[in-house]
Amino acid sequence: xxxxxxxxxIHVSLQELxxxxxxxxxxxxxxxxREPTIIFNGSSPLPSIPVIDLKDFIKMxxxxxDNLKSLRSVCQEWGIFQLVNHGVDKLLVEKMKKETIQxxxxxxxxxxxxxxxxxxxxxxxxxxxxxxxxxxxWADRFYMITNPIxxxxxxxxxxxxxxxxxxxxxxxxxxxxxxxxxxxLIGQAVDIEKQEMVDIFEDGIQSVxxxxxxxxxxxxxxxxLTPHSDATGITxxxxxxxxxxxxxxxDGVWIPVNFLPDALVVNIGDILExxxxxxxxxxxxxxxxxxxxxxxxxxxxxxPKLDADVGxxxxxxxxxGDPPLYKTLVMEQYLKDFFSRKLNxxxxxxxxxxxxxxxxxxxxS
Ligand SMILES: O=C(O)CCC(=O)C(=O)O
Ligand SMILES: [Fe+2]
Numbered sequence: 001x002x003x004x005x006x007x008x009x010i011h012v013s014l015q016e017l018x019x020x021x022x023x024x025x026x027x028x029x030x031x032x033x034r035e036p037t038i039i040f041n042g043s044s045p046l047p048s049i050p051v052i053d054l055k056d057f058i059k060m061x062x063x064x065x066d067n068l069k070s071l072r073s074v075c076q077e078w079g080i081f082q083l084v085n086h087g088v089d090k091l092l093v094e095k096m097k098k099e100t101i102q103x104x105x106x107x108x109x110x111x112x113x114x115x116x117x118x119x120x121x122x123x124x125x126x127x128x129x130x131x132x133x134x135x136x137x138w139a140d141r142f143y144m145i146t147n148p149i150x151x152x153x154x155x156x157x158x159x160x161x162x163x164x165x166x167x168x169x170x171x172x173x174x175x176x177x178x179x180x181x182x183x184x185l186i187g188q189a190v191d192i193e194k195q196e197m198v199d200i201f202e203d204g205i206q207s208v209x210x211x212x213x214x215x216x217x218x219x220x221x222x223x224x225l226t227p228h229s230d231a232t233g234i235t236x237x238x239x240x241x242x243x244x245x246x247x248x249x250x251d252g253v254w255i256p257v258n259f260l261p262d263a264l265v266v267n268i269g270d271i272l273e274x275x276x277x278x279x280x281x282x283x284x285x286x287x288x289x290x291x292x293x294x295x296x297x298x299x300x301x302x303x304p305k306l307d308a309d310v311g312x313x314x315x316x317x318x319x320x321g322d323p324p325l326y327k328t329l330v331m332e333q334y335l336k337d338f339f340s341r342k343l344n345x346x347x348x349x350x351x352x353x354x355x356x357x358x359x360x361x362x363x364x365s
Contacts, residue, residue, distance in 0.1 A: 014140050016112045018214035029222045038253040058135050072189035079268040079283035083258050086116035088174045096171045097240045099164045104212045121339050130342040138222040138289050140212045147206040179302040188325035190216040190276045193315035205303040213295040217340050232269030232301040240296035249284040269348040274326040277312035306332045326352045
């Protein structure tokens, strides 16, 4: 069974190790089957992810439902967009970026105070290994659950340098407000009642991941972050140091995301794909690295409450009359199942589909 697989933390920081790999990367980081990035062939423009201006969007709300229709098609066709004029205080965002950089610039001994322990998935370290021969992503990460507060691990955020702790807290609160507004709108666009979204997501499970991707002598051989869809409702991503590297899989090909200045990138996670009964797409994405500059990003994940049902939204099924295409699981169990597997594209959500082959396979194993 997947849940009994060992979880092996790697205690060394790649940020330190990478300084020794000036010419070649060790085998453990080499991805033999990495899919290529789309190459611009000069005849058709490279597709780019849609942009939503939240200020304009809100202004038009109630006047007609054109913007809800376009939000719906963005979330269906892409499952990811850049959000501009999002209303999050610019100075706070700048402070959050600066202090995230400072976090990774702390001496390694300091960072290892937050290191991942065996069997845990919260803390600082490299990829959590589910098998001994698993390839390792070219990155260090810090991951923790931030909400509800009683779920916080006392050796993580509470022990951060005071300024970072305070900035993270303020940033979290701002993003919580933004996330609940976005979730309401995204739900409304597929006939999920706002109250149902609020009941499921308000005071839900929230977590943060800070990603550090060192420079790499052979960037095409490694992957910064393995292809995956997020097991979330929505994720709000901040690119911390203006170095691009995020890619999304659209119509079978990997295309790079060029972050707009001051934009936050919002992506639809598996839980919204399930809640929308498959109308939305939880976008598959990955991070690539480069030879010249390290890259830092900060993702915040917004999820239902632990005791909420994760399944096609009841109001959507009532309003559309459609049969449910996904199973329903309690959030707590959903999270346990997710963390017991290694990241692997969209295979996890496949297991939630009713009548999928993946479910049958899982039941046999
Ligand atoms: O670094 C990035 O741009 C992507 C991060 C991400 O997808 C994640 O943390 O889940
Ligand atoms: Fe992600």
